[in-house]
Amino acid sequence: xxxxxxxPSNKVTEKGKDxxxxxxxxxxxxxxxxxxxxxxxGLEFLxxxxxxxxxxxxxxxxxxxxxxxxxxxxxxxxxxxxxxEDSAVYLCASSLVVSEYGYTFGSGxxxxxx
Amino acid sequence: GQSLEQPSEVTAVxxxxxxxxxxxxxxxxxxxSWYQQHDGGAPTFLSYNALDGLEETGRFSSFLSxxxxxxxxxxxxxxxxxxxxYFCAVRGGNTNAGKSTxxxxxxxxxxx
Numbered sequence: 342x343x344x345x346x347x348x349p350s351n352k353v354t355e356k357g358k359d360x361x362x363x364x365x366x367x368x369x370x371x372x373x374x375x376x377x378x379x380x381x382x383g384l385e386f387l388x389x390x391x392x393x394x395x396x397x398x399x400x401x402x403x404x405x406x407x408x409x410x411x412x413x414x415x416x417x418x419x420x421x422x423x424x425x426e427d428s429a430v431y432l433c434a435s436s437l438v439v440s441e442y443g444y445t446f447g448s449g450x451x452x453x454x455x
Numbered sequence: 456g457q458s459l460e461q462p463s464e465v466t467a468v469x470x471x472x473x474x475x476x477x478x479x480x481x482x483x484x485x486x487x488s489w490y491q492q493h494d495g496g497a498p499t500f501l502s503y504n505a506l507d508g509l510e511e512t513g514r515f516s517s518f519l520s521x522x523x524x525x526x527x528x529x530x531x532x533x534x535x536x537x538x539x540x541y542f543c544a545v546r547g548g549n550t551n552a553g554k555s556t557x558x559x560x561x562x563x564x565x566x567x
Contacts, residue, residue, distance in 0.1 A: 345497075372553060383542055383560050384498070389553035397554050432497070439553045443488060443500030 343367075345447035347433050353453045354423055362418040362450045366435030373416050374434045374444060375408060384432065390416060391439050423454045457481040457545050459558035466564045467533055475528045475561045477543035485546035487519050487526045488555065493539045501528070501541075530563070538565045 346365040354360050366373050375387040386400040390410045401407070405424075410416040420427055430451050434444035459479045467473040477487065486505040490498040502510055504519035504526060516529040530537055540560040547554045 374553065374555075376557075384544075384557040386554050386556060391553065400554070434498075442486065442503035442505075443490075444498075444555075446497040446499070448497045 345433055345435050345445050347431075347447035347450050349450055350448065351451045351453075353455060356425060356454055357422055359419065359421045360423055360452065362420075362431050362433075362452070364416045364418070364433030364435075364447060366414065366416070366433070367445055368414075370435035370437055370445075371413060372436045372439040372441070373410055374436075375416070375418050376432045376434065378430045378432055378449070380429075387418070387431075389439070420452075423452075425454045428452055428454045457547065457556040459543055459545060459556060461541075461543055461558040461561045463559070464562045464564070466566065468566050469533055469535060471533050472529065472531050473533060473563065475530075475541050475543075475563070477526045477528070477558060479524050479526075479543070479545045479558075481524070481545050481547070481556075483547045484521065485552060487517070488544045488546065489515075489517050489528045490542045490544065490557075491539050492542065492560070498542065533565050535565050535567070538563060 348363045373390040376384040388398050388408050392413050393410050405421045408418045430449040432449045434446040436444050461477045488503045489501040492498040502517040509518045514531045519526040542557050542560045544555040544557045
């Protein structure tokens with residue numbers, strides 16, 4: 342695709358429910374990244390993929406968070422038993438290779454847990 | 456670990472020059488990046504410095520001093536559309552090449 346696509350753009354869920362956030366990177370980009378951005382704050386690293394493998398999962402806040410990538414393409418970030426503190430914008434980015442200087446970000450999924 | 460500091464807000468007038476500073480502490484360093492983010496929008500990549508010195512891209516320039524763990528973004532001939540948040544980010548060392556740590560961002564307001 343022409344850019345990084347994320348869906349849904351907005352998600353309101355009840356506390357305790359599970360949610361899945363999807364990211365479609367730019368075609369051919371081998372590296373994919375997930376970040377979280379709380380209101381008025383910087384971007385918090387969650388996880389990155391090189392191909393379908395995740396060399397660094399150190400940013401995942403708890404075992405309620407998981408992510409996978411298939412076909413060196415689409416990635417899904419899953420949050421189980423959502424809590425109010427999970428409310429944030431979840432941003433996905435991709436780059437041609439991990440060593441590429443800059444990332445191309447998607448517009449994010451705004452998650453609100455009520 | 457890694458941490459970055461940048462001013463929370465900067466205000467300047469149209470046509471002026473503004474400098475946004477970034478200092479960092481890191482256990483491994485691969486490079487310093489800058490991103491721009493308009494309200495409600497996606498961050499967009501502006502520049503990257505892996506070596507000391509100045510990199511120029513149109514109206515924007517970025518500088519890095521690795522010995523001082525310091526960098527800055529210089530915006531010249533400011534325009535109203537430059538009003539946005541600007542983030543510096545440090546990419547980790549070889550074992551963390553895919554992890555970038557971001558600062559909390561600097562909100563730039565350009566006034567007429």
